[in-house]
Amino acid sequence: DIQMTQSPSSLSASVGDRVTITCQASQDISNYLNWYQQKPGKAPKLLIYDASNLETGVPSRFSGSGSGTDFTFTISSLQPEDIATYYCQQYDNLPPYSFGQGTKLEIK
Amino acid sequence: EVQLVESGGVVVQPGGSLRLSCAASGFTFDDYAMHWVRQAPGKGLEWVSLISWDGGSTYYADSVKGRFTISRDNSKNSLYLQMNSLRAEDTALYYCAKGQVPAATMGAFDIWGQGTMVTVSS
Numbered sequence: 001d002i003q004m005t006q007s008p009s010s011l012s013a014s015v016g017d018r019v020t021i022t023c024q025a026s027q028d029i030s031n032y033l034n035w036y037q038q039k040p041g042k043a044p045k046l047l048i049y050d051a052s053n054l055e056t057g058v059p060s061r062f063s064g065s066g067s068g069t070d071f072t073f074t075i076s077s078l079q080p081e082d083i084a085t086y087y088c089q090q091y092d093n094l095p096p097y098s099f100g101q102g103t104k105l106e107i108k
Numbered sequence: 109e110v111q112l113v114e115s116g117g118v119v120v121q122p123g124g125s126l127r128l129s130c131a132a133s134g135f136t137f138d139d140y141a142m143h144w145v146r147q148a149p150g151k152g153l154e155w156v157s158l159i160s161w162d163g164g165s166t167y168y169a170d171s172v173k174g175r176f177t178i179s180r181d182n183s184k185n186s187l188y189l190q191m192n193s194l195r196a197e198d199t200a201l202y203y204c205a206k207g208q209v210p211a212a213t214m215g216a217f218d219i220w221g222q223g224t225m226v227t228v229s230s
Binding site: 001032034036038043044045046049050055085087089091093094095096097098099100101102 | 145214216220223
């Protein structure tokens with residue numbers, strides 16, 4: 001099974017900061033990588049699919065990049081409403097479609 | 109409005125059984141694969157199971173294989189998860205989620221329900 005290593009596990013940043021989260025796969029997954037946002041008490045929400053494609057309706061300050069085993073998720077200018085936990089997820093070939101451990105983002 | 113609504117979560121004793129349901133609306137249900145994903149209290153997301161658009165293919169996480177069964181009734185726009193031999197470690201909020209790409213098992217999960225809570229405790 002493919003393992004996803006996400007870092008950092010928590011992050012504190014100021015409004016307006018550029019925030020970066022990384023995700024590393026245990027083997028090559030091409031671009032089969034998605035990013036989700038989960039706010040407290042809410043269901044996850046798809047932000048980025050296929051490593052770099054912005055889901056419809058998601059603000060352009062969110063972006064993703066990478067391929068193979070190394071991926072990056074970026075918020076270009078942190079907003080107060082971005083406080084959440086972020087998860088990467090791979091879907092290479094057959095299941096299991098594993099998630100990263102999550103990154104809890106807080107405002108400094 | 110595209111919507112998924114889970115139900116069936118309760119408190120159940122270890123070794124017990126339970127069936128979760130997920131009612132879909134606002135999209136052509138039988139065009140899409142469906143998933144169950146769970147989240148233990150204070151923990152991260154764990155993918156549980158997948159069923160193809162036509163029900164012909166099913167997949168499970170190792171942690172539930174042989175105990176859980178995923179199914180769907182496309183005539184009722186409904187997804188199910190039959191859970192047997194429940195353990196304390198199955199305690200979690202269970203979400204159903206829609207596959208993003210028509211007729212594909214691969215891809216992102218673009219619509220999620222609000223979740224239903226399963227507690228396994230004596």
